[in-house]
Amino acid sequence: MLSAAQVRRIALGFPEAAEQDHHGFPSFRVNDRIFATLPDPGHLNVMLDANQTFWSVQHYPDTCEELWWGKRLSGVRVDLGLAGRPMVADLLSEAWRRKAPSHLVV
Template identity: 35%
Template structure:
């Protein structure tokens, strides 16, 4: 998957917008970051530690925890080149749900 394809997936989510975080593209819902797109063919998702465990065990060739404290909080990086659209769409929805307020999640059908 190319960064442009990921960008389309992220921006398809309700109220998602692209901004920048320390000069790197990020994706937000109501100004809360749910994913970033650093250089090097990666994407970083805001997952829960439990979600991180699930994705890293299911797809170790794609997902890995971010190093350090951010990774222990659930921030997870994915290798775009190794991922398909279905996998990225699923991870992106999880991350979006973790950042979106409850009312928007419910209205969008992502409880």
């Protein structure tokens, strides 16, 4: 189980990551591009590509579900009550890499 504060520490640990309000809830950004949001204290939305999303849902079916924005698959919704720190850190790392400028990605 992870708290919103623990998620915040992980997300803000990536180079040039910043927290910004997004319609009344926290979003985590790099280069002004959202890589994750905390829509409520019990859930984390992580912006992944389709392959990463399908993999996450398949490997963590109790913790991850597909996240849709209208008709567009945008990532995974993570149940923080069931999630472990290593999994959340890995998902956030993948999302950060997708949004970060190339000079930051090693």
